[in-house]
Amino acid sequence: MTLYSGALARMIDELGRMPGVGPKTAQRLAFYLLRQEPAAVERLAKTLVEAKETIRYCSICFSLCEEETCKVCQDAHRDATTICVVEEPNDVFVLERTKVFKGQYHVLMGTLSPLDGIGPEDLKITELLKRLETGRVKEVVIATNPDVEGEATAIYLGKLIKPLGLKVTRLASGLPAGGNLEYADDITISRALGGRREL
Amino acid sequence: MNITTLNTTNFRNIVEFKHDFSPSLNILFGNNAQGKTNIIEAIYIIGTTKSFRRVQDEKLINFGSEYVKIDAKIVKNEIEKDISIRFSRNNGKKILLNNKPIIKHADCVGNINVTLFCPEDLMIINGDAANRRRFIDILLCQTDRAYLSDLINFQRILKQRNNLLKEIRESRKTELLEPWDEQFCEFSCKITTKRDQCLRKINKMAHKCHQKLQFNENLALKYVCSIYSIEEENQADCKIAFKNKLKRVLNEEIAKGFSLLGPHRDDLEIEINQINTRFFGSQGQKRSAAISLRLAEAEYIKAITEEYPILLLDDIFSELDEQRKNDLIHMLQKKQQIFITGTSLAEFAGMAPEAKIFYIQEGKARIHAHTKQTR
Numbered sequence: 001m002t003l004y005s006g007a008l009a010r011m012i013d014e015l016g017r018m019p020g021v022g023p024k025t026a027q028r029l030a031f032y033l034l035r036q037e038p039a040a041v042e043r044l045a046k047t048l049v050e051a052k053e054t055i056r057y058c059s060i061c062f063s064l065c066e067e068e069t070c071k072v073c074q075d076a077h078r079d080a081t082t083i084c085v086v087e088e089p090n091d092v093f094v095l096e097r098t099k100v101f102k103g104q105y106h107v108l109m110g111t112l113s114p115l116d117g118i119g120p121e122d123l124k125i126t127e128l129l130k131r132l133e134t135g136r137v138k139e140v141v142i143a144t145n146p147d148v149e150g151e152a153t154a155i156y157l158g159k160l161i162k163p164l165g166l167k168v169t170r171l172a173s174g175l176p177a178g179g180n181l182e183y184a185d186d187i188t189i190s191r192a193l194g195g196r197r198e199l
Numbered sequence: 200m201n202i203t204t205l206n207t208t209n210f211r212n213i214v215e216f217k218h219d220f221s222p223s224l225n226i227l228f229g230n231n232a233q234g235k236t237n238i239i240e241a242i243y244i245i246g247t248t249k250s251f252r253r254v255q256d257e258k259l260i261n262f263g264s265e266y267v268k269i270d271a272k273i274v275k276n277e278i279e280k281d282i283s284i285r286f287s288r289n290n291g292k293k294i295l296l297n298n299k300p301i302i303k304h305a306d307c308v309g310n311i312n313v314t315l316f317c318p319e320d321l322m323i324i325n326g327d328a329a330n331r332r333r334f335i336d337i338l339l340c341q342t343d344r345a346y347l348s349d350l351i352n353f354q355r356i357l358k359q360r361n362n363l364l365k366e367i368r369e370s371r372k373t374e375l376l377e378p379w380d381e382q383f384c385e386f387s388c389k390i391t392t393k394r395d396q397c398l399r400k401i402n403k404m405a406h407k408c409h410q411k412l413q414f415n416e417n418l419a420l421k422y423v424c425s426i427y428s429i430e431e432e433n434q435a436d437c438k439i440a441f442k443n444k445l446k447r448v449l450n451e452e453i454a455k456g457f458s459l460l461g462p463h464r465d466d467l468e469i470e471i472n473q474i475n476t477r478f479f480g481s482q483g484q485k486r487s488a489a490i491s492l493r494l495a496e497a498e499y500i501k502a503i504t505e506e507y508p509i510l511l512l513d514d515i516f517s518e519l520d521e522q523r524k525n526d527l528i529h530m531l532q533k534k535q536q537i538f539i540t541g542t543s544l545a546e547f548a549g550m551a552p553e554a555k556i557f558y559i560q561e562g563k564a565r566i567h568a569h570t571k572q573t574r
Contacts (some may be wrong), residue, residue: 112375113359113362114359114362114366114379115358115359115362117366119371119375147353148359148382151381151382152356152359152378153378154378155377155378156375156377157379159377159378185344186345187348189343
């Protein structure tokens with residue numbers, strides 16, 4: 001991008017580093033910001049810096065919070081016998097939105113992926129095992145994504161946790177709720193057939 | 200299934216093409232580099248959304264033009280459909296089925312099936328094993344949606360596993376392989392089983408086709424599988440057998456840093472009269488074996504979809520002697536729609552009365568005077 005130079009080029013470059021933002025969107029955002037009142041841009045910059053300073057990972061489950069521990073971990077009404085293991089902090093918000101799960105969470109901060117050089121020691125697995133040692137937990141629900149890496153991580157965790165005598169479960173995969181059989185793709189239907197259950 | 204009309208704009212060297220086709224035999228003739236294969240390619244793209252030349256879509260656009268358009272009317276199970284594929288330098292690819300855009304391009308594959316015969320098919324016989332795996336993989340992907348997804352997953356796992364093997368060679372613990380091996384075995388067995396089943400059917404069909412074409416020579420296809428010996432045949436135990444085999448090669452795999460067993464290492468052995476064609480076949484034998492494979496592919500598609508695919512025979516006639524040409528045409532005729540290219544009309548002597556003939560020159564097609572008026 002030789003067209004832009006100096007501060008504008010740096011701005012587009014920084015914005016373009018964000019996920020989902022390509023060079024064109026980065027330019028658009030840059031021009032948008034330049035059109036704004038100085039106060040509005042300052043507010044945005046301040047919000048970003050503040051958020052980065054105050055938001056941290058929960059010391060127990062590694063989801064996002066502004067205190068030492070997150071709201072779920074602090075809540076005495078949550079079921080401490082069940083832990084749901086997810087890949088990323090945002091997965092916690094996705095599951096919380098459903099209001100179905102009453103247990104606690106544990107964020108792995110990624111999945112096993114030799115291609116990216118990520119092994120078990122790069123994930124919060126030791127921390128998870130420590131939580132299990134307390135003896136209160138009876139079930140671990142593994143909610144990693146149903147892709148190749150998520151599946152490998154689930155299998156790895158299962159092999160570690162099962163010998164501890166705990167129940168290990170995996171999220172079901174199949175037809176979407178409220179979906180019409182007609183509109184589901186072949187792979188989803190064959191998965192759903194494989195995971196059918198008795199009425 | 201057949202294609203009744205093709206209408207292209209700015210497709211390679213063909214600025215404008217608009218013609219109806221015969222539901223049986225269509226002959227395209229003309230000198231080299233006039234655009235015969237481009238018409239074959241356009242029909243192939245209608246069937247598969249992609250070119251067989253393995254090029255970016257942009258290369259399909261006529262030099263100096265901004266976009267390319269391929270419209271076709273097809274008839275499948277007696278129902279007429281319009282397929283339109285457009286590609287522009289600015290807006291990318293769009294596919295319309297009956298004037299409605301198709302979002303997932305893979306959904307368009309299978310509306311019409313095509314089987315292409317071309318001189319490069321010789322690579323299936325002559326080339327390395329990857330060519331033969333590609334042959335069977337493309338066929339399975341066309342006829343089995345789940346296979347494509349299994350294959351994509353397998354390739355991802357294979358990459359991860361190979362990387363892990365290299366890391367284990369450096370420093371990591373061997374136990375880390377376990378979660379990958381679980382899936383590696385599962386997808387390997389799925390792919391192997393499907394390939395094996397498909398090849399058993401193809402084998403019978405190819406054998407039959409070849410006997411008619413090549414004076415009773417015996418053509419046989421065998422899947423050479425690294426997971427289990429085909430004789431064992433007990434696929435329920437496939438996963439267990441493969442896991443045990445993996446254990447035996449573990450140290451070698453770590454030392455080499457890649458996966459030594461699995462569908463990515465398998466091959467397809469092609470024998471004529473019990474002799475491996477790849478190493479010992481004559482040039483003519485190899486050519487006719489390649490043709491028999493494609494014929495079997497068409498028969499296989501017919502068995503699965505209940506309709507013959509459109510046959511595209513690009514430049515393969517010149518390689519056959521008179522007898523074989525006639526035999527081949529006899530086998531094909533009245534079954535399905537056929538497109539054949541060649542450099543002179545003399546090559547098609549004997550079958551011309553049945554056909555609609557196009558003369559291709561400098562990117563322009565005109566109907567040849569000898570064509571019998573069928574409609």
